[in-house]
Amino acid sequence: MSSKYGVLTLGDAMITLNPEETGPLRFVNRFERKVGGAELNFAIGCARLGLRSKWISRLGKDEFGKVIYNFARGEGVDMSDVAYVNGYPTSLNFKEIREDGSGKTFYYRYQSPILTLNPGDITEKMFEGIDIVHLTGVFLAIDPKNVNIAKRVMEIAKQKNIPVSFDPNIRLKLWTIEEARSVYYDIFPYVDILLTGLEEIRLIIGTDSKESLAEFAKVNAIDQLVIKDGKHGSKLYTKSEWHEKEAFPVIPVDTVGAGDGYDAGYIYGYLNGLSIDERLAFANGVGALVTTVAGDNEGLPYLDEVMPFIQNEAVIER
Template sequence: MDVLSMGETMVLFSPRSTGQMRYETEFHAKIAGAETNTLIGLQKLGHQTSWISRVGADELGHKIIHAVRGEGVDTTHVTYDKEHATGLFFKEKTMEDVTTVSYYRQNSAASTLNETAIETVDVESFTYVYLTGITPVLSRSCEKAVQQLVGKAKLAGVPLVFDPNIRRTLIKGEAGKQLLKELIGAASLVLPGKEEGAFLFGTPDEKEIANHCLELGAKTAIVKLGADGAYYKGEKTSGYVNAFPVSRVIDPVGAGDGFAAGLLSGLLDKRSLQEAVQRGCAVGAMVTQVNGDIEGLPTRAQLEAFMQSKRTDVL
C-alpha cells in the first residue's frame, strides 16, 4: 500500500439556484473531505491508498463510502457509528457573489474517532502517512487518534506528510496552534499555504515560513503559492517551481488537496523533490479548472498530456 490517511468526509449540499436557502427545493449533494480528495487523486494516478474514518450508520454515511470506495480507496478501516450522524454542510449562494457555509458537524460520527481506530491498522505496510490539520482539531478524541497514528508511523519508520489545512473556526486558541506546530515538527514533509504560515508564524514570507517549519523539526517544507506555484526547502535543496498557467480559474477549492496528491505521486514514483513539486503544481492547476474538489483530479494520461502541453512554461 502507498498512502494511509485519516479524517472526516462530509456530504455537501448546494442549492441549485441563488437566493436564501429557505426557498430552495433542489440541491446537489456531493462528498467533501480534504483527506479523501487527496487519496482519490492518488488512486486516479494509479496508487494504492487506504482511509481511516467513521461515518454515521445512515444514508449519508453509505453515500460517502460508496463514493470513496468507488474511486478505489480502501475503506476497511472506516466504521459505521449507530449513535452519531454523518456530518454535513451547506454552501448557500445568497447572492451571485456571496457564499455562506453552514456546518452541521458537531458531534458527527467522525468527530468521535479515537485511538481504537488505529489499533488494527498495519501502519508499517504503507510508504507514507498523510494527515491534515483538520482531523486533530475536530475533538479531543480525534487529537489522541492523530497522536497515536503519528506515534505508530514514527515507530514503523513511515514518513509523515502533513498539510496544516487550517480551519480557524475549529482551532482553539494557542493550544490549537501549538498542536499543529507539534505535528509540523513530527513531519518529514509539510505543505503549508502562505495564509497558514501567517497564522502560525506571523509572516506571509514563504522562505521564513519554510525556515520556521524546519526549525520545528520538519525535514522538508513546501509552501504553496497559489497562482505563483510553490517554494520548497529541504535540508540540502531549495527552490521555486512555477505554476502551470491556466486560462481561467473556475473553482480554486481543492487545489491544495490535488497538490498533495501530485506531490505524493511524484515521490512514490521516486522522482526528485523538484519534479514531485512540479507534479503537485500541475494537479493543483488542473483542479482549479473544474467545478468541485475531485472532479478535476486527473488520470495519469490526462496529467501527462497537461504537463507536456505546458512544458515550455515550466522549464
C-alpha cells in the same frame, strides 16, 4: 495494476449540498448532493493517480453514510478500516452562493461519527504496505481528543520508519488560530513533509519571509517545507535550499479541493522518486487541473491526464 506505493490517511467526510440557485440559503429550495472532506479528497486524489490509498474513518449508519462509503469504494479507496456507527449522523455541509459569486459554508457536524474513533482503534496492522502517512488539521480541529489519535498514528509511523506528511488546512470555523497554532506545534516534531498554503503559514508563524520559513523548518526538523501559493505556483525548502516552480495557466472554475489535489500530486512525485523540480511541477499540474472542474473532488485528475498537461502536450478538454 496496483501501485507498489501505499498511502494512509484518516479523517471525517461529509455530504456536501450545493445550491442549484444563488442567494441566501433561506430562499434556496434545490440542492445537488455531493461528497466532500479534505482527507477523503486526498485519498481519492491518490487513488486516481494510481497509488494504493487507504482511508481510516467512521460513518453514520444511515443513508448518507452509505453514499460516502460506496462513493469512496468506487473510487478505489481501501475502506477496510472504515466502520459504520449507530447514533451519530453522517456530517453535512450546505453551501451558499450569492449573486456576486461570493459564498459561505454551513457545517452540520455536531456528534460527527468520527468522534467514536479512539487511539486504541489505531492498530499496527493498518500500516501494512503503507509508504507514507498523511494527516490534516481538519481532523485535529473537530475534537481535542483527535490530537491523541493523530499522535498514535504518527508514533506507529515513526516506529516503522514511515514518513509523515501534514497539511494544516486551517478551518477557523472549527477552532481559533491560537488553538490551532498550539496543536500544530505539538504535531510538527513528527512531520517530515509539511504541505501548507502561504496564507496558512503566515497565520501559524506570523511571517512568510524566506529566512523565517527556513528557520522554522530547521527548528522543527521538517525535512521538506512545501509552500502552496495558488496562481503563483509553489516552492520547497529542503536541505538548506529553496526550489520554486511556476503555476500552470488555467482559467479556474472552482478552487475547492485544489490544495488536496496538490498534496496528492506532491506525495505521488515523492514516492515515485521524481526530482524536486519534477515533483513541484507535477503537484502544480494536479492542483491546476482540479480548479478547472466545479466540485470538491470531481476535478481530481487521473495520471494519464496530468502527464500530457504538465508536458504541454494537451489542451484541457475535461
